[in-house]
Amino acid sequence: MKKSVHMALATAIALVVGLALTSCTSDSSQDKENQRKQDNYDHLVAEQPAGRMEYSPTRDAINQWIRTWGKRGKLSYVYIQNAKGEYGYFIMKGLPVPRCKMLTPTEKVESSDNGIAVLAQPGMDGTYSSGSTCDAYYGFDATTGAYMEFTVGTNQSFFLFDKPMTMPEYASARQLGPTSVKDVG
Template structure:
């Protein structure tokens, strides 16, 4: 019986010390958070942010929506020019915008409560029923050829970049661009 009492006393002591340490950690963290907030409040009081009278960012977003997000933009063509490491250009003509693999049609995860009362993000399957960590997919784009509807995919990076236009580019560097997909600019000319 003495042994059980000693064991219970030892366990209670360990728990008490553990809870005390946890409370100190919370208290220390709260102090650090409070110090950060006080610093931020002081900066805001001494250097308030100006309120803009006009937002060029919102103007650009609205122009993007007028170009790509209205009902009459359905089927609109995009002209994708690629440049490789040698400075050579090629192009695709797509129906609609090229889409990054990072753009999802469904949420990547859902938040659930765990057994200890906290919250965790649980990954959800992608559109094709598989799971992915998403690493390395943001630089891969896909779309559909303007005349054939053929699926096309391209990856940017490793000294390759792309330029997107809503009409054929007249810039001199693109004048010798090679056709890389089934559709040529001439195929889709109005």
């Protein structure tokens, strides 16, 4: 019985000492600045709490995007404007995809006693990418399935719609891919 009391007492003392040691914080200038930012944030939240919305237009727009594009077989109409202001179009199966999108993780985090390292992972093709291809998009033609790729930037923009556009600048757009609006209309 005495042994269990001594064991419980020793455990309690160890717990108190452990908690005391972990409560010691560094007084570095970074710690002080971080605490100042947190104190300021806490003060501002107390004085100006976030309001409550009755309706979220952002969530509604995201749900509308899901309803629009979350269907198999949905076509996208990609209109490209060049530096001269001329328009052309592609009709694709689904949405154009930025080349920097991946189905597998592009990085792996490893931690050890020495710290944390973020390591690049190879892509599905067994090569590494810098992720700098986000201005290149690809997709597949609506009727032939042909692979198509285009870039944006440097005086070239694209506009994406879920149906053909009839406004004059789009209606006179030149067909750039195998499928025309007449083919799918």
